[in-house]
Amino acid sequence: MKKTLLYLLAGELFVFCITACNIDELAFRPTYAIPVVEARMTIGEILNSRPSEVESTFEKAFGTDSLFNFQLVYTDTLEPLTFESFAGTGNSVPARSYPNLFKLRSVFLRMTGNTESGDFRFINPRVDFVFNNEMKTEFHLRLDSTYTKNVKTGVEFPFDINDTAIIQPGSSASPGLGTLSVTNENTNGALTDVFSPTPKFMFYKPLLSVPAQGTAESGERLNIYAKVTLPFTGYGQAVRNDTIPYSIGEDDVDEIDAIDFIYLRMAFENELPLEVTVNAFIVDTISWDTLAQVRLYNSQTGIALNGTAAVVPAATPLQTITSTTTTTPAFNSSDMRLYKENPTSGLSDIETLFNGNAILLNMSFKTTGYDNSETVSIYSSQALKFNMGIKTRIDASITRDSLTNLIGL
C-alpha cells in the first residue's frame, strides 16, 4: 500500500514538473501590510513615558467638575541657609535683621534645560518657595533682587516678591515650615517671560530677620525649595532632536535586493492643540555622517512633505468646551518611504538604511495658533491616538537553480 501511495506521489510530482519546471525564473512580488502599533496616550502618559525630573499633575479646570488642566511642576533645590551663616554666640541666634548676611545667589532652573530654540508663553505660572527650617528659631524671610537670566542671551527678567515669609522654628526631625508664593498678581515682572522655558538661571537675595532670639545647632539649616508650577495654558514652540538607534545584522544585508520598498505608515488622530513637524535623517553615529534624509509623504496623496508640513496636525480648540470635548481632533497619515530605487534620486534608500545605524529625528512642536499668539489649554482628557504599520513589497524571485537547491534535487 505504501508503495502504491509513493507511485501516486511520484506521478503528481511528474505532472507538477511538466507545468512548472520549464520556467527559468519565478517572479513573485507580493506586497504585505501589517499593523505594528496602536497607541492612545494622554499628554501625561507621553511626558511620563521616559524618566524625567518633571512632575506632571492635573488641576481641576475652572468651572468644571470633570475637566482637569494639565500642568508641569518643576522642583529645584536652592542653596540652604546654614546655622554657620549666623554670627551668633554659642548656639544662639540673635534677634535682629540680617540684610547683608547673604549675597546674591543663583540656581539653574532645570525645567528650562532640555529644550532648544523654544519659545513658550505660559499664561499663569506660579512659583512656590518652600522653606524647611531645622533651627529652633523663627525667621522672617523676604527675597530681594529676584530675576531670571537667559543663559544664551544674557537678558534678565526681573520680578518682585512683596510678601515676607514667616518661617516657624523646628528641628531636623520636625522642621518648621514656611512658604512664599509668587503669581502674576504680586509681581511687576511678566512671569510668562520670567519662566519661559529657555535655559535660565534664577537669581535671588535672601533678606532675613529674626524677630525673637532663638537657638540652633551646628549643621542645622534652613532648606529652600523653589517649586515652579506651569499650568499648560499658553502658547509656544520648541525643537527637539532624538536619535533612535537600530542595528541590522550583516547577514541581513544580503536581503537588500529582496525588498522593493518599505513604507512606515504613521496615522495620527490628535486631540491636543499641538502640532509636530518631523524631519528624519539616516545617520552613522560612528562617523556621525548624515547619510540621507528620509522623505515623508502624505499617505493619501503620495505627495512628499516639504519638511515644514505637520506630521502630527494640531487639534482646534473649541469655542465652547464640554466635559468630554475640548477640541476638534485633527487627522493625518504620513509615510516614511524607503525604496530599493528611489524614484527621485535613483539611489537605494534601503541600502542607505542598512549602511546607517540610527535615525535622527528633528521634531518641531508648536501650539495651535502660535503664530497669532493664541492661547490654548491642555487638559488631562486630551489624547494622541497613533497607529503605526509597515507595508513592504518583497521581491521573492526564484531561479531554477535556487529552486533545485531548495528541494534538494
Place this chain on the structure above:
Amino acid sequence: MRKLIIIALVVFAGFKANAQQDLTLYNARYLQQASFTNASFTPECNVTVGGILFGSTYGRIGSSGITRRSLSNFIQGPEDAVKSLDRLKDLNYLELDAGRDLIHFGFRVKDKNYFSLNASVRTFNSLTYTKDAASLLIFGNGASIDDPGNENIPPEYLLLGNRADLDGTGVESTTYGEIGLQYARKFLEDDKLSIGIRPKVLFGIANVQTKESAIGITTDANTFGITLDGNYLINNSIPIDQEDSTFSYPGFSNLGFGVDLGASFNFTEKMQVSASVNNLGFINWKNQSTNYSADGGSFEFRGALIDGSILDAATSFDSLGTSFADDLLDSLNSQFGADTTEDNYRTNLPARYNLGFNYQLTDRANLGVLMNAYNIKKQLRAAFTLSYNYRIRKAIGFHANYSINNRSFTNLGLGFSFNIKSYQLYVMSDNMLFFLPNSTNMQFRGGLNWTFGCSNDKDKDGIKDKDDDCPETPGEAKFKGCPDTDKDGVMDKEDKCPETPGSEEFEGCPDRDGDKIADMNDDCPDAPGVPEFNGCPDTDQDGIQDSEDDCPTVAGIPEFNGCPDTDKDGIQDAVDDCPEQPGIPEFNGCPDTDADGIKDSEDACPEKPGTAQFQGCPDTDADGLPDNKDNCPEVAGPIDNKGCPFGDRDGDGIIDNDDSCPDTPGPVENAGCPYSDLDGDGVYDKDDRCPQTPGVFENQGCPEIKQEEQEVLNTAFSNLEFETGKDVIKASSFESLDKLAELLVKKTDWKLEIAGHTDDVGSEASNLALSEKRSKSVSKYLESKGVPITQLIVKWFGESKPIADNTTAEGRAQNRRVEMNVIFD
C-alpha cells in the same frame, strides 16, 4: 501543530484534484475497464484478467481556471498575473484523481451474464479557492493602485482597503481502497438492453475535508489594521502515528460502501443510448478522526496596544516586538483557536453522471456523444464530448474525441488498444493537448489485460469474422457477411431504406407517386410534387406549396399565405373594401388621401386635411367657418361678415362697428370720438378751466399769470384797508390799487372778480351790506383809474365765508377782506 502540518502535507503533496472522469474510455467498451464508466458495459471476450502485471492505472489533473500559461503568468510578473486572474471565477478549483487496479478479473456466464471483481486504490483531491485568495497570494494584502508599478493592475485585485473574500476556500482529499463486484446482464430481443451494477466495499485510508469555511481578511488602507472574520470546520483522518510520524494502515476502521449503476439500450442496430451513475457511496471515518472548528466572528488586530503603562516598560524595540507578537497570538488564539473533537464523521464519494449516445457508422466505426457531470461543493462541473471510434477487427482499436470540459476548449482525447494473441494493451488520454498553454486538464489511463474465450464468428452467420465485413451482424455471403433486411438486392449498409424494398435508382428506397423523388425524400409520397417542396405540389405556382397556401388555386404572396393583394396596400383582397385602390387598414383598405382620418368617400375636401366637424374640410383661421365657406380663410372674422374682420378706418383701435366717430381717432372712453378744445390751446375742454381762452397746460388751460403780475395782485389785496366800519378806502391803499388798475388795463382778456367779506361783529345784514359797499368801492376806484367795467365783477358775501377764527381779534382781522381774483372766459 504537528497535526496541522501533516494535514497541510497531505493536502498539498496531493496537488489538488478530484473525481475520475475517463471520457475516452467510455467508448472503448470492448475493454473490461470501461465498466468503471458504466456498469452495464461488458468486454467482448468471455474472460478478462487485468491488474497483475500492469494493472489499469489512472491519473487526472484538472482546474477550472488555471492553465499552464496562467500558471506561468502568475509567477512571471504582475501584469501577466492579471491575465491569469481575469480567467478565474469567483470560486475555482484544482483537482487531482489517481487510481490503480491491483486486480480486475471478469468472466461471462451463458452469454448474457457478466461478472467482474476488482480491487483498487483510488485518491480524489481538490482545492477550492476564491479569486481573492489568488489575488492575496500573488499581490499580498498590502498592494494598492498607488504603489510603484501597480498603475495598470485592476483595482479589484489590489486588496488594501478591501475584504479578501475567502468564503468557500478549502480542500477535499480522500484516499481509499475499493473491492467491487460487477454484475451485468443483457435483456430483451437481440440483447437490446443491458443493465449493470457494481456494489463495492470501501476501505478509507486518509481524508481531509473542509466541511465549512467562510473567511475574510480586510486590511485597513489607512492604519494597515487587519480584520479577520469567519468560521471553519475541518475534518481529517490521517493514518500517521503522532509519536513517530510513521504510517500505519487503518485496516477496516474506515469502512464505507458504494455502488455504480449503468444501463444501455440499442434502439436500432445502429443507435445506442447509455447512462450511468457512479460512485454513489460514503465512507465512515473512524481512524484517528479529528475535527477542528472555530466560529471566529470578527477579529481586528491593529498592532501591539501601547498605553502609558506599556511605554514605561517598553524601553527597547525588542520588548515592543515581544508585546506585538504576544498580543497577536493571544488574540488570534482566543478568537480563532480551533475547538478540537475526535468525533467520527462521514464523507460522500464524488458521484459522477454519464449520458451517452452512439451511432454506428459502419461495422468498424461509430460516432459518440457523451455528457458527463459531477457536483462538488454545490458546483456542477460538466464535460461534453464528441468521439469517433474505430476498430480494425479485434486487433486495433482507435478512439479520438474532442471535449469541452469545464470551460476548457482545448481537449483532444486519443486512445489506442492492441490485441496480440491473449494480450490486450491499452493507453488513452482525455486530453493530449495538455502541453498547450491554455490547457486546464490532463488525464491518462493505461493497462494490460489477458483475454480468453474471444469468438471467431461473433454474429454466427457462418462467415468467419476475418472474412466478414459485418462481424457483429449476421449477413449473406454475397454481401461478404453483411445483411439485406428488405431483400431488395441492396445490402443494408448501402440501402438507405433497409427496412423497405426499393430500387437501386433510389439507393434501395421506393417512389410511390412517381414524381421522381424517392419516398424517403418525399414529404408527399402519394401526391406528385416538385423538388423545391420535397415532392409536395404547388397548384397555382406562386412558390407556396398547397399545404401552406390558403388560396391554392389563385396566385398570391407569402405574406398572405398565398392569397392575393391586388392594390398592394398590404391588405389582402378578401378583406379589402377597395381592392383596386391602395388604402389603409383603418378603412378596410380604402384610401384617406389627406390623412385626416376621414376616408375620401366621406371627405368634402379629400385633398386637404380637415376635421369631422366640417366634413373633412379645414378651418385655417379657426373662426368657426370652414375655409371653403370663408371669404377670409386665413384671417379670423365673424360669421355675419362671412369670416372677414370689421375695419378700423381711423386706426384708433376701435372697430368701425363700435366707433361713434369711425373716421376720427378718439379714445374708447369717448366712444371713439375726440374731445373738444374750443380755444385750441391743446387742453381738452373737459380739462380746461378756461375753455374759451387759450392758456397753458400748467395753468389748466388758462393764460399764464406771471410772478410779477401775481405780486401786483397780492400787494393790492394785502395793502387794501378801509376806514373802520365804512367803505372808504384808506389812502395808503391807493398806490397798490393803482398798479393793479394799470395791469388790468394792459390785460384786456383778464376779468377781476372782487369779493367782499366781513367778520361776524354786528348783524348779518349790516355785514352783508358793508361787504357789498366795500367791494363796489374797490370796483369804482379801479374803474376810475381806467379799467373797463366789463373787466370787473363785483360779489359780496358778508360774514358767510370766514377764513379764520372770529373769536379772536387776529382772526376777525383776516376775515375782514376784499378778495381779488383774475378769471377768464
